[in-house]
Amino acid sequence: MQASRARLFKEYKEVQREKVADPDIQLACDDTNIFKWTALIKGPSETPYEGGVFQLAFAVPEQYPLQPPQVRFLTKIFHPNVHFKTGEICLDILKNAWSPAWTLQSVCRAIIALMAHPEPDSPLNCDSGNLLRSGDIRGFHSMARMYTRLAAMPKKG
Amino acid sequence: MAEYASSDDEERYQYYDDDDDDDDDVDVDGGDGGDEIVSLRSHGCRPAFKIITKESLMAAQEEDLRMVMDVLSLKEHVARTLLIHYRWDAEKLLEVLVEEGKEKLYADVGVTMMEHGKHIMSRFSSVVMCNICIEEVSANEMTTMDCGHFFCNTCWTEHFIVKINDGQSRRIRCMAHQCNAICDEEIVRNLVSARDLNLAVKFDRFLLESYIEDNRKIKWCPSVPHCGNAIRMDDPQFEVECSCGLQFCFSCSSEAHSPCSCQMWEMWAKKCQDESETVNWISVHTKPCPKCRKLVEKNGGCNLVYCICGQTFCWLCGGATGSDHTWTSIAGHSCGRFKDNEKVKVDRAKRETYLVRYLHYYNRYKAHKDSFKLESKLKETMQAKISNLEDKQCICKDFSWVTNGLSRLFRSRQIISYSYPFAYYMFGDLIENDLTKKEKEIKKNLFEDQQQQLEANIEKLSLYIEKPFDQFSNDEFMELRMKIITQSVVVDNLCSKLYECIENELLGSISGETHIIAPYKSKGVEKALELSVCRDMETSNTERNSG
Ligand SMILES: [Zn+2]
Ligand SMILES: [Zn+2]
Ligand SMILES: [Zn+2]
Ligand SMILES: [Zn+2]
Numbered sequence: 263m264q265a266s267r268a269r270l271f272k273e274y275k276e277v278q279r280e281k282v283a284d285p286d287i288q289l290a291c292d293d294t295n296i297f298k299w300t301a302l303i304k305g306p307s308e309t310p311y312e313g314g315v316f317q318l319a320f321a322v323p324e325q326y327p328l329q330p331p332q333v334r335f336l337t338k339i340f341h342p343n344v345h346f347k348t349g350e351i352c353l354d355i356l357k358n359a360w361s362p363a364w365t366l367q368s369v370c371r372a373i374i375a376l377m378a379h380p381e382p383d384s385p386l387n388c389d390s391g392n393l394l395r396s397g398d399i400r401g402f403h404s405m406a407r408m409y410t411r412l413a414a415m416p417k418k419g
Numbered sequence: 420m421a422e423y424a425s426s427d428d429e430e431r432y433q434y435y436d437d438d439d440d441d442d443d444d445v446d447v448d449g450g451d452g453g454d455e456i457v458s459l460r461s462h463g464c465r466p467a468f469k470i471i472t473k474e475s476l477m478a479a480q481e482e483d484l485r486m487v488m489d490v491l492s493l494k495e496h497v498a499r500t501l502l503i504h505y506r507w508d509a510e511k512l513l514e515v516l517v518e519e520g521k522e523k524l525y526a527d528v529g530v531t532m533m534e535h536g537k538h539i540m541s542r543f544s545s546v547v548m549c550n551i552c553i554e555e556v557s558a559n560e561m562t563t564m565d566c567g568h569f570f571c572n573t574c575w576t577e578h579f580i581v582k583i584n585d586g587q588s589r590r591i592r593c594m595a596h597q598c599n600a601i602c603d604e605e606i607v608r609n610l611v612s613a614r615d616l617n618l619a620v621k622f623d624r625f626l627l628e629s630y631i632e633d634n635r636k637i638k639w640c641p642s643v644p645h646c647g648n649a650i651r652m653d654d655p656q657f658e659v660e661c662s663c664g665l666q667f668c669f670s671c672s673s674e675a676h677s678p679c680s681c682q683m684w685e686m687w688a689k690k691c692q693d694e695s696e697t698v699n700w701i702s703v704h705t706k707p708c709p710k711c712r713k714l715v716e717k718n719g720g721c722n723l724v725y726c727i728c729g730q731t732f733c734w735l736c737g738g739a740t741g742s743d744h745t746w747t748s749i750a751g752h753s754c755g756r757f758k759d760n761e762k763v764k765v766d767r768a769k770r771e772t773y774l775v776r777y778l779h780y781y782n783r784y785k786a787h788k789d790s791f792k793l794e795s796k797l798k799e800t801m802q803a804k805i806s807n808l809e810d811k812q813c814i815c816k817d818f819s820w821v822t823n824g825l826s827r828l829f830r831s832r833q834i835i836s837y838s839y840p841f842a843y844y845m846f847g848d849l850i851e852n853d854l855t856k857k858e859k860e861i862k863k864n865l866f867e868d869q870q871q872q873l874e875a876n877i878e879k880l881s882l883y884i885e886k887p888f889d890q891f892s893n894d895e896f897m898e899l900r901m902k903i904i905t906q907s908v909v910v911d912n913l914c915s916k917l918y919e920c921i922e923n924e925l926l927g928s929i930s931g932e933t934h935i936i937a938p939y940k941s942k943g944v945e946k947a948l949e950l951s952v953c954r955d956m957e958t959s960n961t962e963r964n965s966g
Contacts, residue, residue, distance in 0.1 A: 265552060265573070265574075265577060268552060268554070269551070269552050269553060272552075272553040272554075273553070276553070325577075325581055327551055328577050328578050328581040329581060355596075359597075361594055361595060361596040361597070361598070362551045362574065362578060362594045363550050363551060363594055363595050363596045364596060
C-alpha cells in the first residue's frame with residue numbers, strides 16, 4: 263500500500279512535468295484520493311474519433327503497479343473493444359499482459375493506440391465488431407463518427 | 420540420467436529388449452522387491468507404475484529437471500519452464516530438440532534466451548533508478564534477471580508475492596514490458612523468504628505440485644482422504660493399485676472399472692446416482708424366501724442364500740434352488756441372463772421396460788458388489804484360520820493357495836460386477852445399428868455364456884474358500900486345497916476369456932467413439948511400486964535443503 267502511494271505520487275509529479283510534452287493526454291488525480299484518477303485524451307487524427315475528447319476513469323488497486331489499474335471510458339464511444347454501456351476496455355495490457363513497468367500515462371497512450379487500431383476479433387461491442395469484421399468500414403466509421411460528435415465534442419452554441 | 424531413453428519408446432530403443440513386453444509376463448513369479456532396485460543408472464527393470472510420495476516427489480522432479488538441465492546446459496527455472504510446457508514429458512521435449520533444434524524449442528515455449536549484458540546497469544554508478552517504483556536505489560539493492568532487466572529488490576519481492584498468491588508460481592515472468600523471461604527460482608526463493616518465509620515454502624510447494632499437476636504421466640491417487648501419493652505411469656496401462664490399497668483407473672481417476680470402458684463407467688456411475696431413489700425402494704437389502712416369504716438377509720459372500728426354514732435360494736433371482744441343489748448344478752442356473760419378455764408384457768410402458776432392464780443389470784451389479792464387501796472381511800478370518808493351522812502343525816506349511824485363491828476371488832468378483840454395466844451399454848444403446856437382430860443376439864449370447872460360466876465358478880470358489888478348513892481332517896484338507904487351487908485357475912482362465920471376448924468380439928461393434936478397456940492381468944491390478952531414489956540424488960537434496 264505504501265509502495266503504491268509512493269509510486270502514484272511520483273507519477274503525479276511526472277505528469278506535471280510531461281503535460282507540455284504530450285498534449286494529447288491530460289491526467290489528473292482526485293484531490294482527496296490518490297487511487298482515483300481521470301484522464302482526458304484526444305481522439306487520434308485520421309480516425310472517426312478525431313476532434314473528440316474522451317474522458318477515462320482510473321481505479322488504481324492497492325497493489326499497483328504490480329497489478330493493473332482498472333480503466334474505463336466515461337465518454338460514450340463506439341469502438342469494438344469498448345463496452346458500449348459500461349465503457350470497459352478490452353486491452354491485453356490491462357489484463358494478463360500487464361507489466362509493472364507501465365504507468366498511467368503509458369496506459370493512456372496504449373488506449374489512444376487502440377482507438378486508432380481496433381481489434382475486431384475480441385469485441386466488447388459486438389455491433390461495431392461485426393461491422394468491421396464484415397468489411398463494412400464505412401458503416402463503422404459513420405457510427406463511430408456520429409457518437410464522437412454526439413458525446414465527445416463540445417456542444418456548439 | 421539416460422533413464423528417459425528407455426521407458427516408452429521401445430521401437431526406437433531396441434537395445435533394451437528386456438524392458439519390453441511387460442504385458443505378457445503373466446507367468447513371471449511376483450518376485451517383487453528384490454530385483455526392483457531402480458537407480459538412475461540401471462533402468463532395465465523399471466516397473467510400469469511408480470508411487471511418488473511426498474518424500475520422493477522432490478527427487479522424481481529433480482531427476483527430470485537435472486536431465487534437461489544437463490542436456491541443454493540450462494538453469495533450473497528455464498528447464499522447468501520447458502518441462503512444464505511439455506507436461507513433464509522429457510522424451511517429447513528431447514524429440515523436439517533433436518528434430519527442430521534449440522531455437523524452435525525455446526520459441527515454442529516462449530523462453531527468450533537474451534544475450535547477457537544487453538541491459539546490464541552501469542557498474543560504476545552506485546545509485547540506479549528502479550523503473551517500477553521510480554526510486555533511486557543503491558546498486559546492491561537491485562537484482563538483474565537473466566534477461567538483463569533490473570529492478571529494485573523491493574519491487575521484485577512485491578511482484579513475486581503477488582504472483583505466488585495468484586497461483587502463478589510456475590511462470591513468474593520478468594516485470595519489464597513484453598519480456599517473456601521466467602524469473603530465476605533461486606532469486607524468487609531468496610527474496611521472498613527474506614520477507615515471508617511461509618510464502619517461500621508455499622512457492623516451493625507450488626513448483627513441486629506442478630510436477631504432478633502439469634504432468635501427462637502422473638496422477639494423484641484419488642483416495643479420500645488423500646493418502647498423499649501420486650502415481651507415475653510409464654506404460655500405457657490403465658488400472659493401478661496405490662500403496663494405500665486403492666485401485667483406480669489411470670485414465671479417468673475413478674475406481675478400477677474394467678471391463679467397463681471409461682465412458683461406460685462414467686455413464687453408469689451417473690445413472691446409478693440419478694436412479695438411486697427408484698432403485699432404493701425396489702431393490703431392498705433383503706429378499707423374501709421363496710418358501711416361507713420371510714425376509715432373508717444375505718448371509719455370506721456367495722450368492723446361495725440360506726433361509727432359517729431350510730430353504731436355499733439364489734440371491735440374484737430369488738428363485739428356490741432346492742436342497743439337493745449343488746453348486747455344480749447352479750452353474751447352469753441362468754438367472755444372469757436377461758430375457759426381454761421375461762417379466763415385461765407387451766403393453767407395458769416404455770419407461771417400465773427401460774427400468775426393468777436397468778434394474779436387471781443394476782441388481783446383479785449391486786449383488787456382486789455386496790458380495791465383494793462381505794468377502795473383503797474374509798481376509799481376517801482367513802488369517803485366523805491360517806494361524807490356527809500353524810499352531811496345529813498342519814501337514815501343509817505353505818498357505819499361498821489360500822491367499823492366492825482369495826485374491827483371485829476378490830479380483831474376479833470385481834470383474835463380474837463391472838461386467839453388468841458393460842453389458843447394459845454394450846447391448847443397449849451402444850451397439851452398432853447396422854447389425855441385424857440376429858447378429859446382436861449371437862453376440863449377446865456369446866457374452867452371456869461367458870459371463871454366466873464365470874459367475875458360477877466365482878460362486879464355487881467363494882464357497883470353497885469360506886469352508887472351515889482349519890477344522891478339517893488331513894484328507895479333507897488336502898482335497899479342499901486342491902479344489903481351491905484348481906478353481907482359482909478356472910476362474911482366472913474364465914476372466915481372461917471374458918476380456919478376450921469383449922476385446923475381440925464386442926468392442927468393435929460399438930458405434931461412434933472408441934472404447935478401450937484396461938487389459939486383464941492375471942496377477943491382478945498392477946501394484947505401483949515406491950519410487951526408489953538414487954543415492955546421490957538424496958544427498959544433493961539434503962544439501963540443498965540445508966543450504
Ligand atoms: Zn526481463
Ligand atoms: Zn523498485
Ligand atoms: Zn493412494
Ligand atoms: Zn476409467
